[in-house]
Amino acid sequence: MPQSHIMPGFRPALGFTLFYLALIVLIPLSAMLLKTLQLNLDQFCDILTSRRVLTSFQVSFGAALIAAAIAAVLGSVIAWCLVRYPFPGKKIFDALIDLPFALPTAVAGIVLATIYEPKGWIGKWVMEAIGVQIAYKPLGIVFALIFIGLPFVVRTIEPVLQEFDSAMEEAAASLGANRWQAFIEIILPNILPAAITGFALAFARGVGEYGSVIFIAGNMPYVSEIVPLLIITKLEQYDYAGATAIGLIMLVLSFVLLLLINGLQWWMRRRNGQL
């Protein structure tokens, strides 16, 4: 029911919104569901429990988890510095944080591969210094996903820190708490919901990420093959059923993550509302 009878355009606006949503998103997504229903349960399970599929899920989820955790820590530090400390060039650094959002993933992919490959600027140095190869190994996937995940964390924590009322910190200090106690007791509980939300956003994005990963991953089956790449490989072999079954699991997982993230954001808003 429209809340205000004077405001026009409810029916056409909602009608077009639903029509376009159905046309571009809902009908195509349900095509995938219907395609999967053509498989019987045995076929479906066979596809998903093959060793290649299982290892690709391990690679994708493992790398996304580690990368999101590292991005959560580094992103929190960056957000803290950007909000709290004065340093030269801060505005430019702040604007640069969104680069992974704006830079096409294929560009990010070839650039990261070039930098971190065994002969690349950083890759060569790391190889010589500690004997670790980054690109064309699972570690390369983690590096690409840290790049992708960083802005999610920084941009979720930054506004919370900006809104954060420093009076509580000052009160803690005047009551004799040291800086570390103030951090643990006051600051951390207040930014934790945002940090977890940023982590979840980075993780969700990382699991499905394709372009920035495939150039640096090496794409070895059973070792560094991510799920999105396996879907494409199956499609190229005209194994539509296999691609669809894996795709459906990914879709269900991303929907679960989306609901989880919505819940986290609601929790975050409520926490901040209570401040």
Add this chain to the structure above:
Amino acid sequence: MSAMNPSFSHRAKPLTLNDSAWVRHTLVVISLLTIGLFLILPLATVLIAAFAKGWSTYAASLSEPDALAAMRLTLLTAAITVPLTTVFGVSASWAIARFEFRGKNLLITLIDLPFSVSPVIAGLIYVLIFGAQGWIGPWLSDHDIKIIFAVPGIVLATLFVTFPFVARELIPLMQEIGHEEEEAALSLGASGWQTFFKITVPNIKWGLLYGVLLCNARAMGEFGAVSVVSGHIRGLTNTLPLHVEVSYNEYDFVGAFASASLLAGLAVVTLVVKTFLEWKQKQDLKAARQAAE
């Protein structure tokens, strides 16, 4: 002007000076190292690699017919998808921010859904409908209509991945602005469209441009979804990001990075305009709040 507004500066308190110098320095160094390694170095690398063999090789690889065809296709794709996504975003935010109805939260979640779907799946779903083995694939090939491995498929996949971009900027903005001004105009006899163009559009213009800007960056830069439906036909179905991939995989690194430098340039311009729009919008909101006082 409003930078001199005293009501804004009293918040800036030097409370962080409580942190000891070594804590501050360590954290700033960690931040700058991360930003340097993950953001600045990649950006610099694009330029260095693109000009590795000099200006003339750079220019030659960009004026190559396949590269030019890729640029044209990328511009065409953006020219179709950005207006459609914008019209959708405006209409969705009008319905959601101006009216109450059942299932509104579900609708907002569904609008956000393409954001959390892997780009590869965004391509896959269209292959399942329009591909040779897809739902209407046989019918399409009987009538000689090509969607997959052709431009329409690329446009559809791009429409999917850019779907939420304008709506998710406008919905919270229009909710924050409220509908009092629009109601006043309507009750004074303005028509719906007059109210929209004279009241709503000026109020939301920076947010709208912001959404359009990000939508355009994604439309021109999308790789995964487009990669699935394109078929990588040189000169025909390669967008600029796909041209980067093909050149790179053929060890034409200067060619790959030359095309990549155009996309990186687009990203930098996007960031600069975005920063400007954020500043503009903040000023507008501040002015509106002052006017309300």
